[in-house]
Amino acid sequence: MEKMKKNKNLSPEQAKVLEEEQQLLLLVKQGLLMLAAEDKERNISNLHLDNIIELRDSLTDTLPEDVPAVMAQMERMVLLHSQQDSHNAAFGFNQDVPYFAHIRLRENKRERNLLIGNQNCFSTHLPCPIVDWKNAPISQIFYRYHEGDEYVEDIGESELEGELITRRMLLIENGILMRINWPGGVLEDLSTEPTKHNKWHLVSHKTPQLETGQDKTLDEVQPPDKYTSSNGKTTDLNFSGYRVDKHLRQITALVDPEQFEVITHSEYGIVLIQGGAGSGKTTVALHRLAYLMSKKPQYFKPKTVLPIVFGPALANYMSRVLPALGVHGARPRTYHKWLSGLRIRMLPELPVQYAENTPMDVIELKRHPLWLKYYREEIQNRTTKFRELFEDKLAKVEGLEILLKAWDAMSDTALIPRLQNLAGWSKGEETIQGVPQLSSARMEKQLQNALEQAFPELMESPHLLTTQIWNDCLVNRELLFETVERLAPGEFNESQLTGVWSWAVRQYQKRQESKEIVESDLVSLTEQTEDFFNEDLNFTDEKSSLDEEDDTLLLLLYQLLLGPLNRKNGKPLQYTHLMLDEAQDFGSLEFQLLVSLTPENLPSVTLAGDLDQRIMVGRKHETWEESLGHLTLPDGSKPDVTALAPLKIGYRSTHEIMTVAKKVIGEHSVNTVWYSTRHGAPVDVFRFKERGAMVAFLADTLKDLSIREPLASVAVLTRTQESAEKLFDGLQRTDLSQLRLIRDQEFTFTPGIEVTDITQTKGLEFDSVIIADADASTYGPDIRSRQLLYVGVTRAAHQLWLLHCGNPSSLITGILDK
Structure with a gap:
């Protein structure tokens, strides 16, 4: 075959590399076509097979510019004269992107070539084997060594020893070589016409490098000069410089006037700290906690303050940081683990396991504030019915008037202790202010009988009423539909409610089978569900479980029925100050529960959050007003909620990273004013045709970074855990x-x-962040995709890379691909 046309833009060495790879690709394409034709031989006549072979042999005398046409003719003949079988291994081979890397090994003075692709293909028609990067053991040499390295690897039962003399990464699109990346640089075909591909240039002398910024000095930081706040005050953004670390920063060294106002705000009420990612919300909230404890150490004690964070990682880390702020003995907790412990202690009969596949509709309904109103209504109805029971059953017994007076005198007491106190008062064991003791022994006995019939668990297991009320509205289909339609009209359709009801019945059945359900539940629920259990709901392999959302519902209901939660020592569980981080992913029910654990009518709560970072499923509220508007104090009044002006300076990420973050979140952002303090490396986007090529690229750059900056922290992020495991x-x-x-x-x-x-x-930061799945199929234009990608992007302090296979997400369009 004639030599490929020379490219005047390349040096002799570069031209040699290009010609070698073009020739190799041509031979591979010929071999794959012949392999396909041979595999279809039973469906191709001898004449047609001879014609295909003749065309292949003619390539040796074909002009370079005519080679693509001859190859296309061969392919058409194979397809035309064979039955296309989608399950056939040969034609299942991706001929548009047959491989993405080329290595040459020298072993015992013998050289051999290997191609790395997404499938194995071993055939005498190929110039060298194509091996699957995922499964072929020999592909480890490509991933673990650089060109010129000597290697020793155990492959199967033998040991291979040799030298990696050539290592090249290739970009092949539609069967055409587009890019070559090797130690000599990056060669790329810059042709703009789809039919012409010979404008090769050396576009880079080095491969991309991650820069974590650890070698930057404060003199290299380039912050904007100033910004003017909404109150007209001008703040100098050069006041602090930038501390190059990834830990909670000492805000006392960085604080601006607005942040100081947040830290020193009134110790009582509910304070909401807002701001974009990296603006110091968590750090300001922690410093506020430290400020309150130093201001009133006898009131805000370590055992009565509680920082609540999103995940165990930040909780563990915060427990080591707080002592540096002068806070000793305060234990940060995650909401779910902390609440789960409380619920298990208060309601030990219920399961300790949690479902991992709770449907979205179930989560949304169980987080809806309608339950606050329903539970209050239900308890009020039961309270009224108990008074009516006394009037009916005890009408002819002496002492009814004084008994009703005693009952009415306890109107501020929760239902169950109210019943228990009434029973104790009737026996002379309790006193009720302003009500004389009962003198009728007959009334005492009749009252005990009435209570025993209406509520047999009152004295021994009164908390079981919590489970019964919680269960009834979820498993009773008619009651569930009526309640939701009345308290949240139009928010859930019939299909959604049916799904929620089915899920609740399924969980009830598992609790019943596990004998973790109590007799009182069986009496009220078995008749409702006995016709529902069928083969579709026979989940015998599943464990009895709750949904995580149930803990909040159960404890809210428990408080309404039995009064304040208690500590293990029997004393009321009460916190003088609660700090909730990542508050945007909590809702009305969680906020109400937290406020209920602060001193009555004198709450002290700090919430820190950013609505742009809502990523937990099942949150229906769009504004802070919606989620905080349902809060109620024990006396029925609304608590004082102070939404402070959002923090506007981002200390974590560079200007370049924050610019991308703003583009990702788009018009949905609540952070209309948000500034960075410094400039840094540009945000880069890298595209790949095959995941194996992306893995090789990551391996090279991460190895390089670990050598240059061994103290760097890097996060490689994906949307799902499954994708992360595959990439790992x-x-x-x-x-x-x-x-x-x-x-x-x-x-x-x-x-x-x-x-x-x-x-x-969430809540963490890293020197460098690599989003490894920034493609269109993973991140669409929907709000959840925007918020997830926004959170991922804003974890980066110094450098951000966006990688994608296939089409890039529309959220990152406009950033130059590499």
Whole structure:
């Protein structure tokens, strides 16, 4: 075959590399076509097979510009004269992107070539084998070594030893070579016409590098000069410089006047701290906690203040940071773990396991504030019915008038202790202010009988009424539909409510089978569900479980029925100050429960959150007003809620990263004013045709970074945990050091590379962040995709890379691909 046309823009070495790869690709394409024709031989006549072979042989005398046409003719002949079988292995091979890397090995003075692709293909028609990067053991050499390295690898039962003399990454699109990346630089075809591909240039002399900013000095930081706040005050953004670390910063060294006002705001009431990602919300909230404890140490004691954070990683880390702020003995907790412990202690009969696949409609309904009103109504109805019971059953017994007076005198007492106190008063064991003791022994006995019939668990297990009321409205279909339509009209359709009811019945059945349900539940619920259980709901392999959302519902209801929650020592559980981080992912029910655990009518709560970072499913509120508007104090009044002016300066991310974050969140952002303090490296977007090529790229850049900056922290993020696990499995083949897969917030806060899904990283930051799945199929234009990607992007302090296979997400269009 004639030599490929020379390219005047390349040096002799570069032209040699280009020609070698073009020739190799041509031979591979010929081989794959012949393999396809041979595989279809039973459906192709000898004449047609001879014609295909003749065309292949003619390529040796074909002009370079005519080669694509001859190849196309061969392909048409194979397809035309064979029955296309989609399950056939040969034609299942991706001929548009047959491979993405080329290596040459020298072993025992013998050289051999290998191509790395997404499938194995071994055929004498090919110039060299194509091996699957995921499964072929020999592909480890490509991922673990650089060109010129000597290697020793155990492949199967034998040991391979040799030298990697050539290592090139390739971009092939539609069967055409578009880019070559090797130690000599990056060659790329810059042709703009689709039919012409010969404008090759050296576009880079080096591969991209991650820069964590650890070698930057304060003199290299370039913050905007000033910004003017809404109150007209001008703040100098050069006041603090930037501390290059990834830990909670000492705001006392960075504080501006607006932040100081937040920290020193009135100690009582509910204070809402808002601001964009990296604006210091969590740090300001913690400093506010420290300020309150130092101002009134006898009131805000370590055992009576509670910082609540999103995940265990931040809780563990915060427990080590708080002492530096002068806070000793205060234990940060995660909401779910803390609440789960309370619920299990108060209602031990219920399961301790939680469902992992709770449907979205169930989550949304169980987080809806309608339950606050329903539970209050239901308890009021039961309270009224008990008075009516006394009037009916005890009408002919002496002492009814004084008994009703005693009952009415306890109107501020929760229902169950009210009943217990009435029973004790009738026996002379309790006193009720302003009511004389009961002197009728007959009334005492008749009252005890009436209570025993109406509420047999009153004295021994009164908390079981909580489970019964909670269960009734979820499992009773008619009651559920009527309640939701009345208290949240139009928000849930019939299909959604049917799904919620089915799920509730399914969980009830499992509790019944596990004998973790009590007799009182069986009496009220069995008749409602006995015809519902069928083969579709026979989940014998599942464990009895609750939904995480149930804990909040149960404890709210428990308080309404039995009064304040108690500590293990029997004393009321009460916090003088609560700090809730990532408050945007909580709702009315959680806020009400937290406020109920502060001193009556004198709450002290700090909420820190950013509505742009809402990523937890099942949150229907759009504004803080909606989620906080349902709060009620014990006397029925509304608490004092102060929404402070949003923090407007972002200390974490560079101007370049924040610009991308603003583009991602778009017009949905609540942070209309948000400034960075410094400039940094540009945000880069890298596209790949194959995931294996992306893994190789990541391996090279991360190895380089670990050598240059061994103290760097890098997060490689995906949307789902499943995607993170697949990516981690690929990176493990590369022999990267300090590579960790994070499944459940087990961050170590030490240098290294952590692969996880975005949700795990809320509230954290890293030197560099790589979003590894920024493609259109993963992140659409919907609000949840925007908020998830926004959270991922804003975890980066110094550098951000966006990687995608296939089409890029529309949320990142406009950023130059590489």
